[in-house]
Amino acid sequence: MITVEKPDGSWSGCTVAFVGTTPSNQPVALTAGHCAFPGMRVYAGGKLIGETGKSSFEEKWDPISSDWATIALNGNAQPVAASNKVSPESLGKARVGDEVCSEGMTSGWQCGKVTATTGDWI
Numbered sequence: 001m002i003t004v005e006k007p008d009g010s011w012s013g014c015t016v017a018f019v020g021t022t023p024s025n026q027p028v029a030l031t032a033g034h035c036a037f038p039g040m041r042v043y044a045g046g047k048l049i050g051e052t053g054k055s056s057f058e059e060k061w062d063p064i065s066s067d068w069a070t071i072a073l074n075g076n077a078q079p080v081a082a083s084n085k086v087s088p089e090s091l092g093k094a095r096v097g098d099e100v101c102s103e104g105m106t107s108g109w110q111c112g113k114v115t116a117t118t119g120d121w122i
Contacts (some may be wrong), residue, residue: 019079027073049077
């Protein structure tokens with residue numbers, strides 16, 4: 001779990017989907033866009049671990065848009081596997097028939113098969 005400090009001083013708890021590196025070797029994490037607009041400070045275990053970079057929600061939450069944000073991680077970040085349930089095999093657009101799973105603070109663990117795609121929606 002991560003904690004995001006919002007501009008108004010409030011806090012929000014969120015989950016991290018994946019951790020990876022950019023082409024320039026910068027460590028990054030992926031979280032939900034509704035959790036973090038660009039420039040917000042991100043904490044784990046009380047330590048500042050980074051700042052949100054790009055987000056699908058640049059200024060406000062939009063329930064019909066994509067829902068992602070990147071976190072530029074600093075040296076305090078210590079990525080660990082929070083779940084041994086899945087290992088991503090590929091990145092890219094979902095296809096009908098693909099198995100997809102998600103796990104979130106509110107939604108818990110859910111899996112299913114893609115039945116249709118429309119733009120960024122599955």
